[in-house]
Amino acid sequence: MSLLRRFGQRGRRTIVAVVLAATIVGGTGGWAAGSAQDAVTGPAPGAAAWRADHSLGQRLPDPATAAPAEVARFFRALTEAQRQELAARHPLTVGNLDGAPVALRYRANALALKAERDRQLARATDPSGTLQDHQEARRTAARYAELLRPGRRILAFDPRGRGQVAEVFGDLVTAQHTSVFVPGSDIDLSSADRQRDPYGTPSGMAKSLRAQMAREAPGVRTAAIAWTGYTTPVGLGPDAATGRLAEAGAPRLARFLDGLAAVGAPAPALLCHSYGSVVCGKAVPRLAQGRIADLVVFGSPGMRADSAAALRTTARVWAARDASDWIGDLPHVQFLGLGHGTDPTDPEFGARRVPARTADGHTGYLAPGTDSLRNFADIALGRYGQVR
Incomplete structure (x- = not known):
């Protein structure tokens, strides 16, 4: 033998x-291909000034250690004027503080974006900088200006590294159904809503899902969040083949989801694409039961879990992969730190299989007209009997 x-x-x-x-x-x-990335962890810049602020006569909740539920209680005890004053003094902290009121985070992030835009515009004309420095600064300032356009709801913004951002589509405060998208490789603040290959971006996915839900359930209030809140791999280098960046991103995702619960948002459907499913596989076991209603992974290289049961969640676990997705050609193993383990679409994994017969390629699952998009919408709406 x-x-x-x-x-x-x-x-x-x-x-x-x-x-x-x-x-x-x-x-x-x-x-x-690919280059190693330095994972962004910990609270956004400005945390030290926040901790040192005693203007209210009390200690402010530590952005590194305070649970989102504690943060929510803190802000509920303040007057509106006190909340606004804190947002004006510490926009990067308040804008990224999970558990803070949603509308206050929108305002704080608008202030932070304006400050960062102005800083980049000054850098673009700094005589001590190089031509390359000036060009990069102008590009960054233009990107911040895009995020400041009227109507955009920025729930998180962190300028460190390649940049991180979370954007809300719909009214999160009144939504009856919510969803959160976690992207895979090559997504950051500059590409979270790029025009090229839009359904491969979290923003494009979120907008497409909301539009499909509106077609299927007119009048139902929905919100979708495009969460680019971790440092993603770049290219097909070692970062994409290992769990290092997922380990760094998982606590950030878990805290973000705890923050949604703390402000009263309904338990979302968590939709995880490609390497994002590795992040979700590490984050979900950290969550209290009921934090998410459904977990949907698509185009997944594996979740670093042997089975759906190993995720230790009461959420329904779903998996999709279309026949033309190149991710299916990868060996679904985990060995000496390489690979991400069992294929979630393998019947032995135990997830519910979501048909994706008409999706095309690795980034086509949310394209209009696909069966995968219709099925994802039914899952997010809680219409499980219609998933086909």
Whole structure:
């Protein structure tokens, strides 16, 4: 009996993964594409000034350690004038403080974006800077100006690194059904709503889902959140093949979801694309039961969990992959830190399979007219009997 036959299917996949990794790393003198990223963690800039602020005669909740429920109680005890004063003095902190009132976070992030835009405009004309510095500053300022357009609801904004942002589509305060999108590789503040390949971006996915829900359930109030709140991998380098960035992003996602519950938003459907499903796989076991209603992973390389039961959630777990998605060609194994484990669409994983016959490629699941989009909308609306 051959070695491969003795190992069985899982063993064969593991050997394939090792051979592929050795070929890529050894044969090219390093990973073929992609660059290692420094994960952004901890509270946004300005936390030290916030902690030192005793203007209210009391200690403010620590943005690094205070639970969102504690933050919510703190703000409920303040007058509206006190809330606005804190947002004006500490916009980056209040704008990213999970548990703070939604409308207050919108205002704080608008103030933070304006300040960062003005800082970049000054940098663009700084005589000590290079031409490249000036060009980069102008691009960044223009991006901040886009996020400041009337009607945009920015629930989180962090200028560190490649930038992070969370944008709300719909009225989160009055929504009957909510959804949160977690993106995969190559998404950051500059590309969260890019025009090219829009349904591969969290903003494009969120807007498409809301439009489909409006078609299927007119009059039902919905909100969708495009959450680019972690440092995503760039390209197909080691970051995409390991769980390092997912480990760093999972606490941020869990805290964000706790924050939604703290302000009274209904438990959302959590939709996780590509590497985003690795982040979700690490975040969901951290959540209290009932924090999310449904967990939907699509185009997933694996969740670093052997089964849906291993996620330790009472949420319904769903998985989708279309036949043309290249992610299906990857070996779904985990070995020496490489790979993300069992394929969530494998019946042995235990997720409910979501048909995606008419989706195209790795980023086509939310494209209008696809069966996957219709099914995702039914899940987000709680119409489980209509998922087909």
